[in-house]
Structure formats: C-alpha cells, structure tokens
Amino acid sequence: MEIRNLGGSGLRVSAVGLGCNNFGQRTDLETSRKVIHKAIDLGITLFDTADIYAGMGGSETVLGTVLGNRRKDIVLATKFSKPMATDGTKQGASRRYIMSAVEASLTRLKTDYIDLYQQH
Template sequence: MRFRRLGNSGLAVSVVGLGTNNFGTRLDAESSYAVVAAALDAGITLFDTSDSYGHSEERLGVALQGARDYVIIASKFGSDVRRRGLSNGADW
C-alpha cells in the first residue's frame, strides 16, 4: 500500500480509504467486521464514517480495537440524511 501525507497535519494515510456508509444499514455487524479486517490486511489505514450512517461508527470502533494506534478515522456530522434526503445542506 502506498501512503501520502494528509495536508499539513503530518499524518500519513493510505492512498486508498474505506467508506463505511453501509456498515450501519446494509451490512450486519459480522460482515462489517470482516470488511474492516480485510481492509487492514490490505494496508488500508484511512476509514471514513459519519453519525448519519446508522451504526457505522459503533461497528468501526469495535472492528478497529487493537489497531487504533495506526489508523485514521475521518468522521462527519451535521446532516441528517434520513430526515431530508441527500441534500448536502447543513443542519446547523
């Protein structure tokens, strides 16, 4: 896996990241954990989640136990897509 610097943060992240929007909706917990394990095995260190993805943040936290020292989690908040659809508008 190749890595790049994330802006001016000093963090190095994998050039491939894993979006977890299906973890809280379409995938059950065990399948979510299996996807994260496969991603870690492939060298992926960047994971994207959101509070609007159902149980995604919780499942990602469980799946990343023991790996938290070397992964980066990017999370978002503020848009309730369940309430208004994919408007991309801010809730605040």
C-alpha cells in the same frame, strides 16, 4: 500500499481509503468485521465515516465495536452537522453542537480521539 500526506495536516494515509457508510446498514456486524480487518491487513489506513451513516450512528457504532486494539493502526475520519434528531435540535455547526456531536461520536467509536473531524 502507497502512503501519502493528507494535505499539511501531518497525517499520513493510504492512497486508498475505506468508506464506511455501509457498516451497520447494508452490511451486518460479522461482514463488517471481515471487511474492516481485511482492509487493515491490506494496508488501508484511512477509514471514513459520519455520525449520520446507518441510521444515526450505526456505522460509528460498528467501527467502535470492531476496531478494538486495531484503532491505533488507522486514521479515523468522521463528520458532523447533518440532522441527528427528527426535531431539528441536533444539527449544524455551532460550537455548542460540535462539542456535543464530537462527544457522541467518540462514545460510539469507543475511542478517545478522532484523527480528522469534518463538517459534512
């Protein structure tokens, strides 16, 4: 797999990434596990998800459940800012919300770091 620089960030990622929006929604846990491990085995290192994927956190939860000690083998990108509550209280890009959203994503992903955090 070809590895490239991700802009000027210092991150190096596979030329092909894995979009994770189906995990926890269209793809059950066991199928997701097979896809995730096969992607890593093939040299895919860029995994892209978001807090809103699969019913507000479902995709991140699956990734957190499946990755385990393979977390170190990937560059994990996730996103924030879309509504995460029906009452409009959990969304946007204020400092206060970003701090809350990143903590929630870290918990769902079962990791202590996110490589690339983006506003959706």
